[in-house]
Each structure stands twice: as structure tokens, then as C-alpha cells.
Amino acid sequence: xQSVTQLGSHVSVSEGxxxxxxxxxxxxxxxxxxxxxxxxxxxxxxxxxxxxGATLVKGINGFEAEFKKSETSFHLTKPSAHMSxxxxxxxxxxxxxxxxxxxxxxxxxxxxxP
Amino acid sequence: DxxxxxxxxxxxxxxxxxxxxxxxxxxxHRAMYWYKQKAKKPPELMFVYSYEKLxxxxxVPSRFSPECPNSSLLNLHLHALQPExxxxxxxxxxxxxxxxxxxxxxxxxxxx
Numbered sequence: 001x002q003s004v005t006q007l008g009s010h011v012s013v014s015e016g017x018x019x020x021x022x023x024x025x026x027x028x029x030x031x032x033x034x035x036x037x038x039x040x041x042x043x044x045x046x047x048x049x050x051x052x053g054a055t056l057v058k059g060i061n062g063f064e065a066e067f068k069k070s071e072t073s074f075h076l077t078k079p080s081a082h083m084s085x086x087x088x089x090x091x092x093x094x095x096x097x098x099x100x101x102x103x104x105x106x107x108x109x110x111x112x113x114p
Numbered sequence: 115d116x117x118x119x120x121x122x123x124x125x126x127x128x129x130x131x132x133x134x135x136x137x138x139x140x141x142x143h144r145a146m147y148w149y150k151q152k153a154k155k156p157p158e159l160m161f162v163y164s165y166e167k168l169x170x171x172x173x174v175p176s177r178f179s180p181e182c183p184n185s186s187l188l189n190l191h192l193h194a195l196q197p198e199x200x201x202x203x204x205x206x207x208x209x210x211x212x213x214x215x216x217x218x219x220x221x222x223x224x225x226x
Contacts, residue, residue, distance in 0.1 A: 041219065041220075041222075042217075042219050042220070043118070043204050043205075043206070043217030043218050043219050043220050044157065044204070044206075044215070044217045045217065046214055046215065049214075088154075090156055090157075092156075096212065097212045098211050098212045099145070099147060099159075099162075099206070099208060099211065099212070099213075099215050100159070100162055100169075100170055100211055102159070102215075104156030104157060105156065106155070106156060107154070107155070107156055109154075
């Protein structure tokens, strides 16, 4: 069984500030972990994914995430927020990497304040 | 072409209507998916097609009927829907079932 917990359904940051979106997972097998972004009236777009290997994963739009097995975490960060980063962010886990077994977290709405 | 195109973008229908949602991709992807997303919630998987054959039906009510006429096209036929079926319906495709998902922008469905 697998699950994902995203801490904070809403996060607000000032433009230029650090973005930190938290994600903790549980999985009975080594997980594949994903972050997706959803802009208003759009589908989901893959930001980054962790499969195996390097634990710091770089994604699109300046985002990165670090897989920490000991903390069962996969937090998403960006050093400097931009207004265009305002969106809904979903963390997801899959035991095999297959979308058939993808479990999404409940999502975090990021607001960027001018 | 790296897009998944969904039509219509918005649909309002009555509970006795029959309508269809359409999804199209020309990336050569052989896996196609339907998801349902309620407001402020994550997407929920409904159906998976692999090589034009239905491989997963996540216990979806029969008032939703998927169809994959060819490798580029995925339809979702709707009949006798309920107001609680109102949601954003997302289509996605992937090269294969374990590959990166590409999502369409969705059809916002309202059932009156």
C-alpha cells in the first residue's frame, strides 16, 4: 500500500522568497516519486520525478526536490518565487513508476504575493 | 506535436442527455487515460487503455463508457449522468504504461 501526505493545503510566499512545499510518503517498496503542477483551467504537468540514483532531482521552471529515505520525504523547493509559479501542486507516488498505480496527494495551492 | 487535445472545453448537460468527450494525441503514445477531478482535489483514475484495449476500469459506473477507436483517439461517452458527476475530466497519454504522462487541459462538465 502507498500513500502521500502534503502538509499545508495552502502556502503563500512573497515574490522572490523561497518556495517549500512539503510531501511525505509511505510505500512498501522503493517508491517512484513525482511532483506535478496544475495551472488554472489546465491539466497536470510533470515538474520532476525521482526513480533511482541521485537523491536531488532538478525539474523544470527552477524547481528541485530531494528524496530523503530516512524521513520518507520528497519536498519541493525553488529558491526564488515568481508570480507565474502560482498554481496547484500535487505530489504523487507509484511503486513501479506506472501511471496505473499513481497515488496523488491532496494538493497544495501556492499563492505568490507581489 | 506534443499536445493532448480535449474537446469540448466546457460542457453543460442534463441528466437525460447523451454526450461524448473527445481526446486526441499525435505523439504515437500507446497508453491513454481518463481521470476525473473534483474541485480542489487530486485527479482520480477512471480508465486506462493500452494499445487500444481497455486494461483498467476503476469501478466506474456504467453511465461512463470509454472508447478507443484508434491509437490517437479516446472518447468518453456519457449517459444519464448525475449532478455529482460534475467535474473536470482529464485525458492523458504516455508512450507506454510506465512512461511520463502528458495531460490535456480537460473538459469542465456540469450536470444539471
